[in-house]
Amino acid sequence: MSRQRQALAQKSSSAARFIVAALVATSAACTSTPSEPGEQSTIADVAAKVAQAAAAVTGQDAPIANAYEKGHYVGFDTHTYPGTAVMRTWKETPGSPYRWVGYYLPSPCHANKSWMGKRDTLQTMGWGLAIIYVGQQTWGKTPRKLSLSQLNGLRRRTDCATDLISADEGTRNADEAVARASAEGFANGVIIFLDLERMETVPPAMRDYYRAWTARMLANDKYRPGIYTHQHNAQQIFTDVRDVFRAAGDTETPRMWVAGGKGFDVGRAPQDVGFAFAGVWQGVIDIAQSVAEIRLPVDLNVASWASPSESGVSTQ
Numbered sequence: 001m002s003r004q005r006q007a008l009a010q011k012s013s014s015a016a017r018f019i020v021a022a023l024v025a026t027s028a029a030c031t032s033t034p035s036e037p038g039e040q041s042t043i044a045d046v047a048a049k050v051a052q053a054a055a056a057v058t059g060q061d062a063p064i065a066n067a068y069e070k071g072h073y074v075g076f077d078t079h080t081y082p083g084t085a086v087m088r089t090w091k092e093t094p095g096s097p098y099r100w101v102g103y104y105l106p107s108p109c110h111a112n113k114s115w116m117g118k119r120d121t122l123q124t125m126g127w128g129l130a131i132i133y134v135g136q137q138t139w140g141k142t143p144r145k146l147s148l149s150q151l152n153g154l155r156r157r158t159d160c161a162t163d164l165i166s167a168d169e170g171t172r173n174a175d176e177a178v179a180r181a182s183a184e185g186f187a188n189g190v191i192i193f194l195d196l197e198r199m200e201t202v203p204p205a206m207r208d209y210y211r212a213w214t215a216r217m218l219a220n221d222k223y224r225p226g227i228y229t230h231q232h233n234a235q236q237i238f239t240d241v242r243d244v245f246r247a248a249g250d251t252e253t254p255r256m257w258v259a260g261g262k263g264f265d266v267g268r269a270p271q272d273v274g275f276a277f278a279g280v281w282q283g284v285i286d287i288a289q290s291v292a293e294i295r296l297p298v299d300l301n302v303a304s305w306a307s308p309s310e311s312g313v314s315t316q
Contacts, residue, residue: 072249091125108160130303133173170212190310192223192228196237225241
């Protein structure tokens with residue numbers, strides 16, 4: 001073996017050992033639970049870059065590191081459909097960070113229908129989607145037990161009311177969410193996120209409501225249930241929903257979209273909100289953002305999926 005070939009072999013062997021060590025570090029960083037928000041992504045980001053740099057020495061690939069770096073997908077949601085021309089500009093402008101958008105179904109506490117009929121248009125543009133169904137909310141109140149006649153009278157006046165919250169209403173709303181997503185042409189198996197806004201405490205009736213909604217979605221088996229919740233309520237709601245999954249014989253982890261938290265930026269991992277189960281993190285709300293000088297009022301999010309309602313692997 002010539003000196004040149006011997007040196008190259010030593011370089012390749014050293015780099016290969018470096019790759020193995022870096023990939024092990026990356027894997028550990030990506031699968032560990034952070035003790036503080038930000039700890040996981042900081043360690044994993046460094047490990048991923050080390051693995052990729054080491055792989056480049058010998059022209060090898062670093063698949064774990066590459067997959068990790070893909071798991072930061074920036075998206076936004078906004079109450080009203082901005083218009084097709086705006087959505088195309090925001091998607092196609094070079095440098096635009098946005099990969100996915102929230103897609104609001106008409107629902108009890110979101111009557112706006114502006115997103116309806118836009119699924120095919122948005123998916124053709126390349127937008128990933130997070131399907132949102134804004135369910136019943138407590139609005140800081142405790143649901144009252146009403147008689148059937150009182151409930152019927154309330155329903156005639158409004159679709160969105162704290163006193164409607166119950167297990168029966170959860171079942172009704174799950175059926176409605178399925179029907180409306182189906183009418184929009186969403187493929188079987190996609191996730192619909194039940195939007196539950198922040199509650200200081202979660203009343204028993206609300207727990208009955210979202211557990212019944214989840215159970216009905218699982219029993220229907222056309223679409224999958226996911227949950228949007230505030231950080232303040234996330235652990236309790238996740239535990240309740242996971243228990244419903246297990247009772248139904250479903251071993252998957254419920255898909256959770258968590259709002260709130262500190263230190264958000266679009267380079268962070270969703271789990272940096274403080275929960276290992278968070279797949280989407282909404283860190284900023286009601287902020288004006290611009291792409292190609294077109295401004296929109298949006299909520300900013302980062303997700304583990306390029307299309308958070310898509311079923312499948314954790315990163316796409």
